[in-house]
Amino acid sequence: AAGVIQSPRHLIKEKRETATLKCYPIPRHDTVYWYQQGPGQDPQFLISFYEKMQSDKGSIPDRFSAQQFSDYHSELNMSSLELGDSALYFCASSAGGSGRYYEQYFGPGTRLTVT
Amino acid sequence: DQQVKQNSPSLSVQEGRISILNCDYTNSMFDYFLWYKKYPAEGPTFLISISSIKDKNEDGRFTVFLNKSAKHLSLHIVPSQPGDSAVYFCAASANRDDKIIFGKGTRLHILP
Numbered sequence: 065a066a067g068v069i070q071s072p073r074h075l076i077k078e079k080r081e082t083a084t085l086k087c088y089p090i091p092r093h094d095t096v097y098w099y100q101q102g103p104g105q106d107p108q109f110l111i112s113f114y115e116k117m118q119s120d121k122g123s124i125p126d127r128f129s130a131q132q133f134s135d136y137h138s139e140l141n142m143s144s145l146e147l148g149d150s151a152l153y154f155c156a157s158s159a160g161g162s163g164r165y166y167e168q169y170f171g172p173g174t175r176l177t178v179t
Numbered sequence: 180d181q182q183v184k185q186n187s188p189s190l191s192v193q194e195g196r197i198s199i200l201n202c203d204y205t206n207s208m209f210d211y212f213l214w215y216k217k218y219p220a221e222g223p224t225f226l227i228s229i230s231s232i233k234d235k236n237e238d239g240r241f242t243v244f245l246n247k248s249a250k251h252l253s254l255h256i257v258p259s260q261p262g263d264s265a266v267y268f269c270a271a272s273a274n275r276d277d278k279i280i281f282g283k284g285t286r287l288h289i290l291p
Contacts, residue, residue: 068222070222097279099281105283106183106268106282107223107268107281108281109279109280112278120278122278154223167213167225168225169224170215170222170223170224170225171222172220172221172222
């Protein structure tokens with residue numbers, strides 16, 4: 065079965081550079097979530113989108129922005145990168161819309177290293 | 180402040196025996212709980228969930244128990260198999276929020 069696809073899988077950037085992470089949800093899933101997992105930490109919710117609209121916002125820095133496109137894929141844009149942004153970034157998708165109890169299915173993650 | 184707590188960072192269980200992973204939570208607004216399993220270099224994989232109106236949910240070898248008064252849930256895996264070796268995350272959601280709050284995970288080792 066098709067799963068959540070994230071690209072790139074690995075990314076190395078320097079401080080103050082920008083990065084764009086992409087997420088392609090499972091077909092027919094309309095909700096996308098972004099999580100950040102720092103070294104030795106639990107995944108922390110950043111932001112979510114349902115039907116191309118932001119549906120919830122967590123601990124996402126102002127330097128980050130995200131959007132969901134008409135084909136339901138999502139992009140997380142990160143500017144003025146800091147060393148502390150080095151983490152594993154997971155995207156998850158679910159079907160059935162915002163605010164419902166639908167299981168979230170995770171992608172393999174993008175490992176971002178900021179040097 | 181950690182709202183979902185998994186106090187055992189690791190657990191070793193003999194193959195064929197029962198694995199019990201524990202999770203405590205502090206937010207009384209949580210009403211939906213999930214367990215995810217994570218292998219290295221992969222994203223978390225959904226295992227099983229339970230809503231607060233139930234105290235038990237079973238799916239094959241996996242059973243989740245919820246004790247609302249104690250704000251405690253546990254995942255039982257029986258019998259444990261070598262492929263069960265992974266990190267298990269307990270997670271919770273409140274009031275139909277989108278976001279899932281994760282615990283720090285417990286690394287389960289199944290011993291031959």
